[in-house]
Amino acid sequence: MxxxxxxxxxxxxxxxxxxxxxxxxxxxxxxxxLADHFHVSLMTMHRDLDDLAGRxxxxxxxxxxxxxxxxxxxxxxxxxxGENLPxxxxxxxxxxxxxxxGNTVVMDDSTTLYPLAGYLSGIEQLTVVTNxxxxxxxxxxxxxxxxxxxxxxxxxxxxxCTGPEVARALSRIQADIALMSATAIYEGRLSHPLRExxxxxxxxxxxxxxxLLLADHSKFGKTATHAFGTISAYETVITDSATPESEIxxxxxxxxxVEVIEPTG
Numbered sequence: 001m002x003x004x005x006x007x008x009x010x011x012x013x014x015x016x017x018x019x020x021x022x023x024x025x026x027x028x029x030x031x032x033x034l035a036d037h038f039h040v041s042l043m044t045m046h047r048d049l050d051d052l053a054g055r056x057x058x059x060x061x062x063x064x065x066x067x068x069x070x071x072x073x074x075x076x077x078x079x080x081x082g083e084n085l086p087x088x089x090x091x092x093x094x095x096x097x098x099x100x101x102g103n104t105v106v107m108d109d110s111t112t113l114y115p116l117a118g119y120l121s122g123i124e125q126l127t128v129v130t131n132x133x134x135x136x137x138x139x140x141x142x143x144x145x146x147x148x149x150x151x152x153x154x155x156x157x158x159x160x161c162t163g164p165e166v167a168r169a170l171s172r173i174q175a176d177i178a179l180m181s182a183t184a185i186y187e188g189r190l191s192h193p194l195r196e197x198x199x200x201x202x203x204x205x206x207x208x209x210x211x212l213l214l215a216d217h218s219k220f221g222k223t224a225t226h227a228f229g230t231i232s233a234y235e236t237v238i239t240d241s242a243t244p245e246s247e248i249x250x251x252x253x254x255x256x257x258v259e260v261i262e263p264t265g
Contacts, residue, residue: 015040016048017193017225019065023058028066056186056222057193068222085115086263087216087240092116094238094261095179095214101125103176106204107135109160109197110181112214114138121145129173131200132160153196162196170203178208180234181215184222187250188231191224198228210235217242231256 019038023029035045053060058067091112096119099105105120107113109132117135120126121142128139131150139145150170152163180201182190190213192198205211213234220243231237231251238259239248248258 016052019048020052020057023065024067028064031063084216084218088112089115090261090263091214091238095212099123106175106178106208108180108201109158112181113179131166134159162200166200167203170207173207175208178204178211180213182219184224185220186223188254190229191227193224195226198226201228205233213237216240220247
């Protein structure tokens with residue numbers, strides 16, 4: 001009898017992402033129950049969880065796998081909007097000072113950027129290009145702001161669009177500045193659980209003269225499956241005072257300034 005073919009890397013990675021999604025949705029799960037649920041051996045499940053834990057995507061405890069609370073909130077926009085709101089507001093207030101009348105601004109779908117709408121709505125002759133339906137809705141009523149919503153494959157859980165249509169539209173844009181966030185930042189490296197969102201972020205960087213990274217403390221010390229470059233692509237990082245000093249030091253080692261903001265309220 002020939003040996004059973006080993007699973008391809010893509011198949012293994014797909015299974016691990018499915019396991020991660022299950023743990024995130026449930027908060028935690030027993031390892032033996034995970035093995036039964038996904039129809040794999042206990043040894044295979046331990047290998048999968050060791051890999052996910054090594055990438056800082058979940059925690060592996062004695063007999064259990066547990067999600068990071070921040071990643072649990074990343075699963076849906078409706079949960080993320082209210083998370084760490086004082087820090088997000090303080091970060092956005094600082095970022096708004098970088099925007100000038102007449103600028104063309106690219107914004108990703110991160111809920112970290114939602115509080116920016118209130119600051120940008122009064123800037124004259126501003127053009128905002130975004131893949132976020134939520135940001136477009138927030139800025140739509142502002143009479144001085146022209147909003148371009150990038151259409152493509154709509155994802156209801158993130159209330160935003162991705163896909164080749166978004167990339168093509170961005171390739172025709174020349175923006176003054178990109179305002180972006182990240183799901184996971186680890187020692188200056190950026191990543192996202194979904195490849196299509198990492199692709200959008202790369203396209204936004206490519207079409208902009210300069211870029212700012214806005215990220216509260218919950219984004220740091222984690223990795224995700226799909227990398228989209230390093231902090232070096234950004235002119236400045238704006239974060240809050242709860243961000244680990246080791247992560248701030250790693251960014252500054254790359255030669256990128258960090259503005260650390262104290263949240264109020």
